[in-house]
Amino acid sequence: MPPRLYAKRTRNLYDPSSDEPFRLSRTKIDLFHECPRCFYLDVRLGIPRPSFPAFSLNNAVDELMKREFDTHRAKGEPHPLMKAYKIDAVPLRDERMEEWRDAFRRGIQYHHEATGFIFRGGVDDIWVAPDGALHVVDYKATSKKDEVTIEGYWQQGYKRQVEIYQWLLRGIGEKVSPIAYFVYVNGKSDEPAFDGKLEFDVKVIPYEGDTAWIEPLIEKLVACLKSDTVPDKNEACEHCRYREIAGKELLEKMRGKKKTSQKSLGI
């Protein structure tokens, strides 16, 4: 199938004049955290970042992990990994789990009264402690020679991710433990041969989440969306500089200053 051509989106845009509660996913909250201007371009103006191919191998690992934990969920018992790490909990059996795991359409949906927005996000898994507190669980897959940790640059985004899920669950009235878990699998690339299979090391990493940053960020996010002013660009981002320089150059050429026809520029 040929790749989907880039197009401006006309649906799921924030309309300041609408009274309907606007739905925003966890990934859009993170986009605002990363760059308010990119967020505004996407959610107000319908110009998302260009897409890139899906991480199919990671998705396959996620799916298999979910299935494996589901067999223990059905029996109401901890997964052997949870026993090995002495985690006093079991995979949560709850009829809402299917909805809470549906990252694309539903997920945990929190109607945030202060803003009127509905924030949502799909979790990988939830474990429940004997006192009823919920642990957010996220599956991660990688392949690196070093031991996996959650201290690198990308892992800061993983931490924000589980903190947002904790915030969403608390928002809908659930009792949530501050301890989240990453079930991190690391594909071994030092095996003597491939033989059609990839072996993994699996590690469970606890993380104590802090959700205090989320409400102030949400306040700024909503103010940004309601405003007609496009946020400033991030001066350190070379993509915006590229876009501006390329755009100005093409406009100049369109205006005939460099005598190049619009047709030859493809615009």
Ligand code: SF4
């Ligand atoms: S500064 Fe970078 S991240 Fe922000 S809008 Fe420009 S391209 Fe997007």
